Amino acid sequence: xRTLVAAVMVITTSVFIDAQRGQGPPAAPPTARAAxxxxxxxxxxxxxxxxxxxxxxxxxxxxxxxxxxxxxARKVADAWDPARDEAAGEQxxxxxAAAITRLPGRLRITWQDENTLKLEYEAGNQTRxxxxxxxxxxxxxxxxxxxxxxxxxxxxxxxxxxxxxxxxRLRAGYLRKNGVPYSTNTAxxxxxxxxxxxxxxxxxTIVSEVVDPENLPQPFVLSTHFKKLPDGAAFTPEPCSxx
Amino acid sequence: xxxxxxxxxxxxxxxxITTALGIQMFAQAxxxxxxxxxxxxxxxxxxxxxxxxxxRMPFEVGYTAELYDYSGLPFNDAGxxxxxxxxxxxxxxxxxxxxxxxxxxxxxxxxxxRITKDIDPITRELVAxxxxxxxxxxxxxxxxxxxxxxxxxxxxxxxxxTGRYDGNTLVVTTTHIRESxxxxxxxxxxxxxxxxxxxxxxxxxxxxxxxxEDPVYMEEPHLQSISFRRDLxxxxxxxxxxxxxxxxxxxxxxxxxxxxxYIDDTAKMLGLPREAIRGGxxxxxxxxxxxxxALPRPSSN
Numbered sequence: 235x236r237t238l239v240a241a242v243m244v245i246t247t248s249v250f251i252d253a254q255r256g257q258g259p260p261a262a263p264p265t266a267r268a269a270x271x272x273x274x275x276x277x278x279x280x281x282x283x284x285x286x287x288x289x290x291x292x293x294x295x296x297x298x299x300x301x302x303x304x305x306x307a308r309k310v311a312d313a314w315d316p317a318r319d320e321a322a323g324e325q326x327x328x329x330x331a332a333a334i335t336r337l338p339g340r341l342r343i344t345w346q347d348e349n350t351l352k353l354e355y356e357a358g359n360q361t362r363x364x365x366x367x368x369x370x371x372x373x374x375x376x377x378x379x380x381x382x383x384x385x386x387x388x389x390x391x392x393x394x395x396x397x398x399x400x401x402x403r404l405r406a407g408y409l410r411k412n413g414v415p416y417s418t419n420t421a422x423x424x425x426x427x428x429x430x431x432x433x434x435x436x437x438x439t440i441v442s443e444v445v446d447p448e449n450l451p452q453p454f455v456l457s458t459h460f461k462k463l464p465d466g467a468a469f470t471p472e473p474c475s476x477x
Numbered sequence: 478x479x480x481x482x483x484x485x486x487x488x489x490x491x492x493x494i495t496t497a498l499g500i501q502m503f504a505q506a507x508x509x510x511x512x513x514x515x516x517x518x519x520x521x522x523x524x525x526x527x528x529x530x531x532x533r534m535p536f537e538v539g540y541t542a543e544l545y546d547y548s549g550l551p552f553n554d555a556g557x558x559x560x561x562x563x564x565x566x567x568x569x570x571x572x573x574x575x576x577x578x579x580x581x582x583x584x585x586x587x588x589x590x591r592i593t594k595d596i597d598p599i600t601r602e603l604v605a606x607x608x609x610x611x612x613x614x615x616x617x618x619x620x621x622x623x624x625x626x627x628x629x630x631x632x633x634x635x636x637x638x639t640g641r642y643d644g645n646t647l648v649v650t651t652t653h654i655r656e657s658x659x660x661x662x663x664x665x666x667x668x669x670x671x672x673x674x675x676x677x678x679x680x681x682x683x684x685x686x687x688x689x690e691d692p693v694y695m696e697e698p699h700l701q702s703i704s705f706r707r708d709l710x711x712x713x714x715x716x717x718x719x720x721x722x723x724x725x726x727x728x729x730x731x732x733x734x735x736x737x738x739y740i741d742d743t744a745k746m747l748g749l750p751r752e753a754i755r756g757g758x759x760x761x762x763x764x765x766x767x768x769x770x771a772l773p774r775p776s777s778n
Contacts (some may be wrong), residue, residue, distance in 0.1 A: 282761045284692070286549035287747055290766055294748070315647035329611055355764070386645075388677075390514055394644035396679065409575050425679035429646065431688055431698060439677070439702060440682045455524045457684050457702035 239355050254407070265348035266366035270383040271395030272428045274351065277467040278341045278438050278460035289338055292316075292477055293412040305474035307415055307449035314413025318476035326474035329358030330377040330407035332444050334407050335424075341438075342469050351383065359471035364399050372403075375418045387427075397426035409444065411476075419444040436462035483697035513603050513620075515645045515678050520713065521705035522589040524682070542661035543743040547756035550664055556694030559756055561737050563663025575718035579657035581672035583610045583626035584685045584703050586661070591713045606640065606647075611716050625652050632668050647676040658697070659689060665692035679705055696758040722739050745775045 263269075264435045284287050288299060295314055303469065319325055327382050329337065339356035347351040351364040364383040380403040387395040401422045409416045425441040438460040515628040547560060567573055572618045577588050588611050595605040595617070606618040607653055625637055637653030651672040659666045668693040686702040689695065744751045750772035759765055 251533065263481065280763060281700065282763075283549045283699050285549075286761070287749055289546075290769060338766060340763070370679070377746075388514055388644045392644075396677070398679070423680075425677070425682075425684075427646065427675070427677050427684075429648075429675050429686065429688075430643075432650075432671070432690065435698070437686075437688075437700065439675070439684070439686050441677070441679055441682065441702075441704060443682065451522070452578075455704045456684065457686065457704060459686070459702070461702045 247463050249374055251369040263298040266351075266385070267348045267387060269347050271387050271388070271393065272397065272426075274343045274397065274428065274438065275345065276343060276427060276465070277463045278343070279463055279467075280338050280341070281459055281461050282338055283445075283459065285336075288410070289336060293410060295412055297412060298410075298414060301342040301410070301414060301454070302451055303414065304447075304449055306385075308394055310415045310449075311413045316413075319476040323377060326358055326360070326377055326407075327476070328408040328411035330353075330359050330404055330416070331379050331381070331401050332404060332420055332422050332442075332446075333407065333409050333411070334358065334360055334362075335440055335442060336456065337411075339472065340463070340467070340469055341460055354469070354471075356469060358474040364397075375403050377405050377407060397424075399426070409449075415449050416444065417444045417448040419448060420444060437461050438462070485497045489584070491647045510520050514642045515647065516594075517606065517647055517676055517678065517683070519707050520589060520591050520711050521683055522705055523587055526706045539661055542664075543746070544662050545737070545740050546571045546660075546662060546743045546754050547664055548749075548754040549657070549761055550756040551696045551699055551758040551761055552664075552694060553696045553758035556665075556691075558734065559667075560663045560735065561740060562731050563665065564724075564732060565663060566730040569742055570724050570729065571720050575614045575720055577634040578610065579653055579656070579666075579688070580613070580616045580638065581674055581687050582657065582659055583613050583616075583740075584606075584674075584687065585701065586610070586612070589705070589711055589713065599726060609713055611714060612718070625650070630669040636672070645678065649674040649676070665694065669693050683707070685713065741775060748774055751775060 235341070256475055281440045285300070293299075296312060298308070298311065301404060310411050334355050334357055337355070337357035342354040346363065349366045353362040353367075354363065355361070360378060364381045366383050370380050370382060379401045381401040383397060383399045385395055386398050387393055399403050401424070402420070404416070404418060404420050404422075406418045407416060408414055422445070423443045427439045427441070428436045429439060431437060439457055440460070441455070441457045443455045444450065444451050486623075496605075543566060545561065550556070552560070560719040562726040568576070583590070590610045592606055593607045593609075594603060595607060596602070597604050603620045605620055608616040608618065614633075614635050616638065618640045620640050623639065625639065630637075630653055632653045632655045634655055634657065636651040638649050640649045642648070651674065654668065654670060654672070655667045656665055658664060668687055669691075670689060673680065673688045673690075675686040675688070677686070682704055683706070684702055684704045686700060689699045741751055744754050747754070750769065752772055753760060753769055
């Protein structure tokens with residue numbers, strides 16, 4: 235009899251505990267920082283293994299290597315005049331979100347708050363904010379636009395993953411510093427991957443897809459690499475330059 | 478059954494029920510896995526490759542590489558010397574005319590490829606991926622945990638590859654690969670090279686990053702990437718390469734040290750300093766731009 239009583243108590247206790255789990259106010263969802271699939275924070279340096287002569291120097295006027303442009307875009311690019319851009323205060327046209335990842339320099343990533351990643355670039359002294367969660371209010375077009383981010387987790391444990399970022403509300407700028415245009419209707423999707431090299435180096439690979447039917451007949455896809463620097467690495471922003 | 482036996486049975490029954498009720502607790506547990514987290518099999522086609530010389534294809538790799546352009550390569554002196562000695566016409570000799578592209582470089586040549594899976598019919602475990610390109614030999618990537626062969630084992634065009642999953646990423650390690658090109662000119666990696674490739678799937682976009690460690694020709698690792706989309710309407714064509722031994726010049730095309738007359742042609746064409754496109758680790762970091770501005774520009778042809 236005592237055995238039976240003990241058995242009933244064990245079952246009852248288990249059921250009671252389970253019932254407790256379903257009561258009370260729902261727990262607040264974890265912040266983006268707490269739920270991060272990967273740690274992107276730190277200072278990273280772009281390593282120019284690809285497209286070296288398109289990135290380490292400003293490409294010559296009319297050099298559209300890799301780019302398939304609409305006739306309208308080619309006409310605009312052919313008329314590129316860096317002195318005119320400088321005079322008009324438009325020297326940051328080549329430093330917008332659709333182009334800045336490809337520019338040489340360091341990238342510093344920090345959490346601005348629990349749901350906003352801040353990306354600071356030496357190139358052009360630019361800053362991007364990646365917002366997690368609810369959609370953002372409408373904003374005027376700007377060089378860095380509005381970016382909405384979400385973690386993409388692995389389907390099976392252990393949990394890791396990638397960061398996906400969608401950016402729009404961009405002010406019209408240059409996809410390449412030599413005047414190749416992108417419009418204010420441009421949409422850019424990025425995927426941030428962190429990979430480990432056998433020698434212990436940590437790399438950030440950013441895959442970006444730029445869609446701008448006005449200037450690009452097909453999506454423009456690039457991937458760009460940054461290497462992690464030790465804590466306290468120098469970070470020296472550079473002003474925008476039209477040439 | 479005596480009283481103690483009934484008690485034992487009752488307690489075991491309770492534990493079983495309790496376990497069943499609390500099973501969701503264990504569903505959240507984290508555990509290491511070796512099974513596939515992402516399926517990379519299928520037919521893939523390079524993004525932006527519909528129009529020659531446009532889209533993603535990097536200028537310095539694939540079929541658009543300029544001769545003796547090492548810009549962006551962390552070459553050391555040995556790497557430069559080896560590449561300077563190369564003559565692209567070595568493709569004409571019978572031994573090389575049907576030379577397959579080296580495995581980890583093949584992603585960058587353009588076009589598409591096929592990845593198939595080798596599944597154990599009994600255990601249904603993923604034994605290997607197989608990668609096939611237009612101009613390649615079959616390239617297995619073993620997923621069953623087998624070790625790489627000893628260093629003295631033969632080296633091949635595709636090398637010996639093993640893979641593992643790191644989250645959603647497939648990480649492939651390749652050794653035992655023959656000396657071959659990292660760029661579609663005479664820039665080579667040595668047979669001591671080790672490649673690590675990262676296959677990453679983002680929505681419908683497959684990006685492959687290759688990391689080359691070459692202790693003979695490079696000062697530090699070299700990375701490059703390319704992206705593809707799954708294409709359900711492409712078929713990988715047959716590539717019937719035939720060795721033609723007619724009109725073959727005897728000997729192996731090459732240049733002796735200091736005798737290559739074409740070294741500076743690309744620098745002149747691009748209007749860039751000669752030193753800049755000779756490569757080297759220093760040249761691939763942003764600080765090099767200051768030095769670059771001070772270097773003399775070549776006079777054009």
